[in-house]
Structures are given as C-alpha cells and as structure tokens.
Amino acid sequence: MDYVIIVAGGKGLRMGSEIPKQFLPVAGKPILMRTIERFHEYSPELNIILVLPESQQEYWHQLCQEHHFSIKHQIANGGDTRFQSSKNGLALVPDTEDGVVGFHDGVRPFVSTEVIDECYETAREEYAAIPVYAVTDTLRYIDQHGGGKNVLRSDYRVVQTPQAFDIGLAKQAFNQEYKEQFTDDASVVESLGCQVAMVDGNRENIKITTPFDIKIAEALLNQ
C-alpha cells in the first residue's frame, strides 16, 4: 500500500497571516484541501496522512464541515521542525507495510498528477525520487564578507515535493538524530548514504510561502 504524508505543521511566519497559511482560501477553497484533492485525484486508494499542529486540528475539522470536504485522511501532530513533522506522520505508517511513502508540503496545491505518478513509480524502482526543475535566473554565491560571484546555474536544480521513498528506507532514515541540514526529506535519506533519483517537476508546483505567492496561486487558478 502507498501513503502520502502531507506536512502542514509549520508556523507560516513569512506569510504573516492571522489564519495559518495552509487554511487561506484560494479561489474560495482552503489551500490544504486543494493539495489533498491532487493526491486523491492521483489515486483514490492512496492512504493520506495529514500533519497539523494540535492547536489547529479543531479548526480543520470545522473547515471540512463547512466545505463538505470528505476525502478520508488520518491526522498526526505537527513537530517543532519539518523533520519532526514528517517523522510524526511516518509513525502512522505500519512498520510491516510494503510500498512507497511520499512527503508533500501542504502548501503546494499545484503539483500535477503526472509528477506525483513519476515520483512514486521512480521510487518503486529506485527507492528514492524527488521532483526538480532547472534554475532560470543567474545565481550568485555570497561569501562571509559580503562579496559575491556568479556560479554556473546548470550545476543546480530547484527541489520540490512530493519526495517519495520505499517505506522501509524512509523508516530507517527517520530513525536518525535530527541534523540542521535536514531541510527536506531527501536530505534525511541521503544522510544514510543513499542516492536520490531526480524526476522533472512541474513549474506551477510552487510552495506558497509569502503573500506574493497567494497572488500567483489566484492567477494560476484563473487562467
């Protein structure tokens, strides 16, 4: 059986909104519902685990009632770091389970079902897969003294989610002690010494982080 862990346990500080950003409506519907719908559309059989701060779970249930949102999911408590939130979600996947588990940001509602499929199928064959896309701006490295120099952008990729792994591998990876460089789930798996395959992401799969991203999200839905 396959799983997706949708992490929405963060503080949304860069958004600065009164309502946590994952609940903000885009074209009338909370972002988090749009994200969950994408995975249900990919596969109605997929087991969905949603990670939310305990203090927001009651509000989420109210929103689900208001919006008649009925896609089945389990809920895990958010942690102080993304690593801890992912780990709390993974704890709800039985140790005996075979298959693939994906980790996806609750605030990436525009992932395509093709990209989800590519990540899951690549992880089934190669144990670990993440979606990436090429950098389109010039990139500049800034040194400790405030100086800088351009770097070769073709050496870099922008990383998205879902990040998909063999369940056994993910369980082993998240047994490690937390390290500061764990900014995504692939970095946790790589710290075991494993290779992570890259697949093409979709450019619209933005992480809604700041108020500007809400404008982009509205525009994407109105095109």
Ligand SMILES: Nc1ccn([C@@H]2O[C@H](COP(=O)(O)OP(=O)(O)OP(=O)(O)O)[C@@H](O)[C@H]2O)c(=O)n1
């Ligand atoms: N302790 C944390 C931190 C982040 N996340 C989740 O990881 C995703 C990507 O993180 P980001 O967009 O940076 O969200 P926040 O950490 O909430 O934002 P900020 O850094 O602005 O506070 C989000 O869906 C966020 O809810 C999480 O589940 N638990």
Ligand SMILES: C[C@](O)(CO)[C@H](O)COP(=O)(O)O
């Ligand atoms: C996981 C992620 O979305 C991949 O781009 C990203 O690393 C999360 O970053 P943040 O540190 O939570 O902003």
